[in-house]
Amino acid sequence: MQKRNDETLVGYLDGELETAERRDIEAWLDADPAARERLAALAEATDMVRGAYQDIVDEPVPERLIAAARGATPSVSHPSSDANVVVLTWPARSRAILPAIAGNWRLAAAAALFGLVIGGAGGFFGGALVPPNPAAEQKVAAAAVNNNWLDNAAAFYKLSVNAGDTMLVDVPASNDSNEALQKISQSLPQQVRLPDLKPWGLNFRGARLVAVDGKPAAQLVYTTDNKAIGPLTLLIGSSKQPDVQPTFDQRQGVNQLYWRHHGRAYVLVGQANVGYLWGIANDVAWQLDAI
């Protein structure tokens, strides 16, 4: 008979004992209540340790580590320079053209190219590439938006994209995609609705509950065959900060279009250029009453 001690109890817990050893321990446990109590205590300590470190693997990986793993020169993430920032203006609320092109992302993409989607007269494609008072608006936007929020949005995007086919989602898309959002919304201060981006060829893949600046936020993950657009994520969180105009920016090598409206912060993240992001942002804002 082998030793009956804490080491063998731990080996039993970890499934590391041979058959004969395991049977001997089980006989010991059957006969000795103190041994059972000891095993339960060790098992509880084991579970607590596992639980205490579980969430670290869900954190966004810092850019400098991804760069190091890629063999790139390590760099510290910097807020973007003003040169990258473009403050945009929501157009009048109109979506007349969208139903006509729904289901055909090529049409939607072409429409975006020519500024046809969602009444571009007052927006980016209405000739407002340079806002009326760009310097002032950029400063306002830069001051108003939390840099950590945007850096985290970029990091979460990369985490999802790097996962490849095994998308990192807490709640995968199903026949009833709103069900995914309802589950995520249970942990959020406000209900999150799901924008339908199929007209852009973007298919909803699932949602994740993420932590940004210590607050929960929902990350919606979309993919598409159109390499000019996707993959793309939409981060939706709560904010007590003032509203912010839609603003294009670049963080950690990915493009972002963010805005804040009535206590909510929205960040579209992807490799798509400002034209696509602006069109999609208009669609999202229209669907979510976030203008």
Added chain:
Amino acid sequence: MYPKMAEPPERGPVSTPFSDRLVATLPRLRRFARGLTGSASEADDLVQAACERALARQHQFQEGTRFDSWMFRIVQTIWIDQLRARDVRKEDADIAEERLGTDEPMRRVEARLALGEVRRAVDRLPAEQRSTLMLVTVEGLSYKEAADVAGVPIGTIMSRLARARIALQQQLAGGDVRRSRDNAEAE
């Protein structure tokens, strides 16, 4: 005529299968390193150093063996070197709040405090017990794999694990951690 559209951002250096594997392992390396160092920033520094060493020595990795174990060994080796260099002996009172990490999970306050207490308890373990606990209990390596990473016999792994868990159980069982966790679960 429509306005000129922004050019897509340039992509990073071309991926290789080795660096792809490295990137995929980063979340677990960060967790392992967090368990070793008890600090979010030190853990990331450690992982960065391990990535750089792994890339420099990628020819030493043997295909067919576990890539994660190979990386854990590199992380642990660098960490031990750092400990020796610093000759740091941590005192309980010196455990900074930052050691809880910068991005804590979204849980209720009670549960979050409990998790922090567990991490602090792990942090108080001797270095070799902490490392073994992380490899087996958190990262799921077998005793043999952990023994290979640590360069010790399997019996030593069993002994370290038993002592580590007993110490943790003694620290956590009667303390506020257990009570607060129970309270959180009961709500």
